[in-house]
Amino acid sequence: MPALSSSPAIEAEGLHKRYRSTIAVDDVSVSIGAGEIFGLLGRNGAGKTTTVELIAGLRRPDRGAVRVLGLDPRRDRARIRQVLGVQLQDSHLHAALTVAEMVGLYRSFYPAPLDAAELIESVGLTESRRVRFEKLSGGQQQRLSIALALVGRPRVVILDELTTGLDPQARRQMWATVESLRDSGVTVLLVSHAMEEVERLCDRVALLDAGRVVALDTPAGLVGRVGFAQRVTFRATEPVPGGLLESIDGVEQVRVDGDTVVVEGHGDLLQAVSVGLVRAGVVAVGTRSEQATLDDAFLALTGRRLDNEEETTR
The missing domain is CATH 3.40.50.300 (P-loop containing nucleotide triphosphate hydrolases)
Incomplete structure (x- = not known):
């Protein structure tokens, strides 16, 4: 620039x-x-x-x-x-x-x-x-x-x-x-x-x-306001032992929606979560890792996502 x-x-x-x-x-x-x-x-x-x-x-x-x-x-x-x-x-x-x-x-x-x-x-x-x-x-x-x-x-x-x-x-x-x-x-x-x-x-x-x-x-500054750097999402074929994910280094938040688990945190989050699940004998499928985005920043600041929902105001 x-x-x-x-x-x-x-x-x-x-x-x-x-x-x-x-x-x-x-x-x-x-x-x-x-x-x-x-x-x-x-x-x-x-x-x-x-x-x-x-x-x-x-x-x-x-x-x-x-x-x-x-x-x-x-x-x-x-x-x-x-x-x-x-x-x-x-x-x-x-x-x-x-x-x-x-x-x-x-x-x-x-x-x-x-x-x-x-x-x-x-x-x-x-x-x-x-x-x-x-x-x-x-x-x-x-x-x-x-x-x-x-x-x-x-x-x-x-x-x-x-x-x-x-x-x-x-x-x-x-x-x-x-x-x-x-x-x-x-x-x-x-x-x-x-x-x-x-x-x-x-x-x-x-x-x-x-x-x-x-x-x-x-x-980058806006994304930094989100509070986490990475997100790992997976489906668990069996219940995850309580407190397991929360005890892993770098994990800041865990959300569970049915059999879908979302882990947010920093560092090498995907590897840390994968190792923790293997050691506990939990099989995870459909695992994906994402970086925090501007959409996450918008959600953190407004409580809403940047999805293109039609409104009347220009």
């Missing part, structure tokens, strides 16, 4: 937005450094999209303030368009224009745009460059939206659910593109509910729940 500028690229203070009786964003404050990939992670309905729409100037906050590279996104619209690229999950583009025509149109908005052919190739749309937007698949439309967000060589980019609808190869390609943006000093605000994506790409992450920032740290 490049050295960050002393002045934040994005500064949001006390953002609040209500839709009738629903509070979508509740006193959100973040400061994002230049050249940083900053993640907003939360369940569907946590207020992630509304937050980035407020930061991009697409919606007016009920209260609070935003600065992007020192500019007010709503008052300084002409200047902000030259330095900010935005890709939203729900993009409404001209249905009759082809990929090449759309890129050409957007290139005309900027004094020094990216090369059209190279940009189209970078998002994997070379074979579809003559296809109209309305004929593109959902994943292809997503790729085009990303290309249009990058065409003007922005210094700050907002990417909302970057890889939704993309196949694994295209997802990895997009990740590489985001990493190259950071390497060139571009600030990226990445909105996601995909833990793997956030853990790989983000320098820092804000966990958003019910419109509020419940924690802000590096991915």
Whole structure:
């Protein structure tokens, strides 16, 4: 990660937005450094999209303030368009224009745009460059939206659910593109509910729940708040003697649900648990070991998992 500028690229203070009786964003404050990939992670309905729409100037906050590279996104619209690229999950583009025509149109908005052919190739749309937007698949439309967000060589980019609808190869390609943006000093605000994506790409992450920032740290820092480093899960073919697992070095918690046993702890937990069970003559089947994740951190902080349960708040 490049050295960050002393002045934040994005500064949001006390953002609040209500839709009738629903509070979508509740006193959100973040400061994002230049050249940083900053993640907003939360369940569907946590207020992630509304937050980035407020930061991009697409919606007016009920209260609070935003600065992007020192500019007010709503008052300084002409200047902000030259330095900010935005890709939203729900993009409404001209249905009759082809990929090449759309890129050409957007290139005309900027004094020094990216090369059209190279940009189209970078998002994997070379074979579809003559296809109209309305004929593109959902994943292809997503790729085009990303290309249009990058065409003007922005210094700050907002990417909302970057890889939704993309196949694994295209997802990895997009990740590489985001990493190259950071390497060139571009600030990226990445909105996601995909833990793997956030853990790989983000320098820092804000966990958003019910419109509020419940924690802000590096991915490793957030996972460190869980209280355990590893989890071993197995099914026991016979009852496990009471106190056996709890007495094993590194074990911090044991949960039993029917014949399924979940052991949480640290160190070489899988080996320690396996040895303890063998010595006690207990046969374990379906054993698996997992590292603590951002989902575990979210559960520890909110009491809920990051599963994609649909809610009404954006």
